[in-house]
Amino acid sequence: MKKSVHIAYITTMALIVLVVTLYLIYTGYTYYGTSLEERFYHPRHNWFKPSGIYGQGLGIIGTFMILFGVVIYIARKRYNFLAKQIRLKYLLEFHIFLCTLGPILVLFHTAFKFGGIVSVAFWSMVAVVLSGVIGRFIYNQIPRTIEGRELSMNELQHMKTDLAVVLHQRFNLESNTITIVTDLMSKENTIDNRKKLGYLKKVLGRKDLPKKDRNAILQMVKKEIVLSNKIGRLQMMQKLFKYWHVAHMPFALIMLIIVVIHVAVTLAFGYKWIF
Template sequence: MTVRGEAIFDFPDTALVSEPPKVRQGQARAPAKTLSKDIVVYLTIAALVGLSWQVSRMGWFKAGDDTGYWIGVAGGVMMLLLFSYPLRKHFRFARNWGRVKWWFLVHMVLGVGGPTLILLHSTFHVGSLNAAVAMYSMIVVALSGVVGRFLYARVNRGLHSERATLQDMQVRAGLDEAEARSRLAFAPKVEELLAKFEQNEVHAQTNWLTYLRQVFWLPIHQWLVYRQCASQLRQVLLTLAKQERWHKRDYIARKKNANKLIDQYLNAVARVAQFKAYERLFSLWHVAHIPFVYLLVISAVVHVVAVHAY
């Protein structure tokens, strides 16, 4: 296409007039759904701890009286029942005891409820060395469990599913190698930014520095790349709007749909890149979590024996 003998952007009349093909429903909702669940879990934990603190300040009971004692017993039993989840997962005789998904949910409830009752039992005070060791071991294990749930939620879908999402977005954006033409061909700098982002993140060297960078820095990097793409896209579309004499609503529609396509693509790339990082951190978490569990069991047994002996 030329104007006054000069070449301009090659922009098909129908490109980006309609919305880009939607990502499959399950793929689109997965990250938002995971984040929503995370927020609910964290707010619930914060609310329960805050409520326990308020109740402990009212002076209704002490750790050593009957009420405090039975609250401690209830919390201890709940924490003991936490071991039913690994029992269900790893022992053959327990494989018919229902779906692992529901056992994991119960494990989460017990993992929050048990420590909360123990905190309430203690009235947020420790009176002896063995009680202090048991208390702080429990806090470490509980926090470790929250971290483990965060990582588990991000590796649960599987790498194959995340790669399928990215490949699906590549085809829909026209950025797949098999596609002859990109929906963003009129903005080559945007294409270049997207290709570079994918190359740097999906095909990055596999080491711990890369994993940590992809967990903590990648979301910021993704946002920066999106802002760059949006800026480049705006300039291109403004030029095209003047040359093609678009109506304002056509310009707004094209800009909105192109930005949406870019955002979906960057999200798909980031999720594939982060999957391996979360997977490796999850394996490291398993190694670090188990010793703290053993320490908690030993210190809890010592504490219970000491309470009943003296």
């Protein structure tokens, strides 16, 4: 999938979430804006209340979206389900879409009335969604292959070249120039990358080198800088990802357990939807 198509894919899902949210607000704003004590007298109370056809339907559909989004993502990530048909990074976007729209539907299912064990499930859901946003940011920072698989440290290290050897063999640079380049590359945290390249460009400009070779050297150094940044980012993000799981998974389990209890109690009291 090309980058432009990928952007269109994400944009479409974001628009769906926005449109559905606006529709839910527009449809029920008079009911949701009514105080809890007076809602019983609202002409469409039996429709919008959590046990109503509309309200309960939102809860059922929203819960199904969340469960489906979680299950299909775990099945693909851990068990390679549909690995040949769907790239992991695109399925992640779909997982985020379902686990964003689903909680919104559940929110309107509650009719903004929270209490008892349901409030625990709701705030757990909020914590899961917020931690998911943070997790998405961390995920974006981890270097990956085009298929969406996380690159290992060894793979990144193998992508790096012995810059000094290549500069000497391919461009026949003098040892003092090669030393300047390698020294610049070693100062990863003390000099801004743009300043490194600017300084190197001046150094190469004073050498008797064709413009084509100077540009090739600069591109090579840029590539090495990018790889060095990826290696540093991978180390940091892998640590953050471990801490992120500590926050994300427990809230997700709490939410799941309470949702199961909520559904069981609802069925026990004889509440049914359209079935």
